[in-house]
Amino acid sequence: MRDAPSPSYHAPPPAASAGPGRRAFVTGAVAAAGLAAVGCGPPDTLISGRTRLRQWNLFAGGDGLRMIEMHEAYKAEHPDIDFRATTFTWGAPFYTKVAMGAAGGRGADIATAHVSRLESLAPGRLLDPIDPAMLAEAGIDDTVVLPNIWEKCFFDGRLYAIPLDTHVLIQYYHLDVCRQAGLLDADDRLVEVSGTEEYFDMLREIKAVTGTYGLSIDTWNPWSNFWSLYRQQDGELVLGEDDYEMDDDKALAAMEVLYRLSEEGLAPRHSMLADTAANLANGQAGLMIHGNWEIPTLEATGVGFSATQFPAVFGNHRTRGDSHCYVFPHQRDRDPERTRAAVEYAAWMLRHSLTWAKGGHIPAYQPVVESPEYDELHPQSEYREAAENVQFEPQAWFSGSAGRLQEEATGALTTLHQGTQTPEQALAQLKATIRELLTVPSPV
């Protein structure tokens, strides 16, 4: 709204033009002094002889706290490295900064990214390739990472990403509510159901206990839910040059599920951001479909909960997911010593990703996932198979986490929960959106 005039070029001219007098001069002088101070970098790294390493990341939630914890340990073990990490706002603000830093050839030494965003980061131009041999020397190669994730890290046959984790949608359950509904076995595990009608029956039983909902689900960001349900039926989305293929019947079936969930009152019509976890924590719902990153949130509420894989609504546990990875933003004068330090830092983080797992993400580094320490992590160890059931989106400049497709598809898919459009209407809108994104020129 109306704050200080912003420097954006569509800013209107000042309403009242007072002559630029003493104040403008002082402002100018102060600003000039500030610029001069920023201009010369901190000299400490040049003198100390330590290797400078700058990392950019997008973790500001519970996972961000785990990353800081890991970085503290990393710094304590590596006094010879001058390491500094910077956290930016998740999503488009972060990717904008990575892209612009790399476009100028002065990006950070290493940055986190979603592997689904690789193509939009223009590998080869904005991202520098990673030497697999150097990475293997540091202990990371295709033998310690799941193959479905590892192959996502390549573009045009070259390695551009080092996978840190897989993160997926999982199903959380409220222990008290589900026990009352008689849906827990002796080990407090949720009984296994398969198929749409069985799943809806289960939700009805839970609703009978809570009196409000059966399932808490994010209606404001429904793309991931849709993609999981679509992929459970083997639905394909093939994005060509200026055309695409989509299975209408399967998309409709997936949309029908979202539509019916809210229409029958088994899930809320509206649930946005923090509402979703709040509904489960308050016992308004017995189940919740959400990302595994919500574990710290629920732990903080103190409510008794556990988690399992995405429900087998269409007979299997496939779930939409993505992978956080490390990438090397393009640097005009890439320094071999710092590059090696960056590779070794990434490898160190992978080897120590048990801490990372506590935030809910499934480590990409298999020795950690197979370790007895991981077995003891609860509920993390309950859904580790989800990493094999992960369903990525097709590669395109507009796909992936916080990408344009996700943002635009939200419009159509939200109406299903609201009940303002039928699945047929929502599908027509979604297809128009995809067609539009395909016909405009690719910016990458």
Next chain:
Amino acid sequence: MTSQTSAPAPRTSPGAPPRADRDLVDVRRRPTTWTGLWFVLPFLAFYLLFLLWPAVVGLGYTFTDRSLAGGPLSFVGPDNWQESLTDRALYDSLWNTLWFTILSVPLMVLLALGLALLTDHARRLGWFLRLSFFAPFVLPVAVMTLIWNWMYNPSLGLFNGTLARFGVQGPEWLFSEDTAMFSVVIATAWWQVGFNYLLYLAAMQSIPKDVYEAAAIDGAGAWQRVGRITLPLLARTTALITVLQLIGSLRVFEQIYLMTMGGPNFATRTVIQYIYDSGFVGLRVGLASSMAYIFMVLIIAASIAQFRLFSRKEA
């Protein structure tokens, strides 16, 4: 900064100098002019560097396929302009911005006036009212949206929770295409009205007391004094507030982005969000620049039209 050593000439009075002295004054004025320029220079440099130059560069971008992802740049002629001007979503978002403006400007001008009148008359409680009405203005946008999002929550929120206690099913606030914009406007008014209120209050308190006294002696009642003295003497302030509010409302972005992300189904996506989406999420800076230019032209046109309208009324 280098400083001019020559002493500046004494300022002549603003009125036209006497004819006979004209040549002399002109010669002596020249060093004054240059000294002034040195003082203005830092501001001018920043203005050129951070406002005018980007504006020119941005105009250049509109004729290229400039991308946030870098890459080879090519000239595309009027393609971006053509795509923007035929983009339905752009018009939808322009309408949303306009709708927000139509709803918010009268509300936030009249509300500010009413609150200021109230404060001006309730002298004893003045400090308390000033504090209460202005306090929300200092909240950061993120805090404001967080508070209102929880209050608007259809199942757990303050409003519907209270209504439910009386057995009334509350509206869906931010979550329905019909009510989302109204909800954003109400929250915005609560948050931002304090600024207009302060301008009104300052203007009101600078109206000389003797005018009121004279009117009271002539038998004017309280309502007459407000209608015949206060409001006419506030006309210039009203014009200023309306123009500022209009420009502010047309530039709405952050609270809507935080409260609804433009939803549901783009019912509250403003033009600035659409430009942001096109340029920063969609990476197409050239296209987004052309949209920004279209919007800039509209904002300037609206401001000029309004200035004209108000200055004519005053004349």
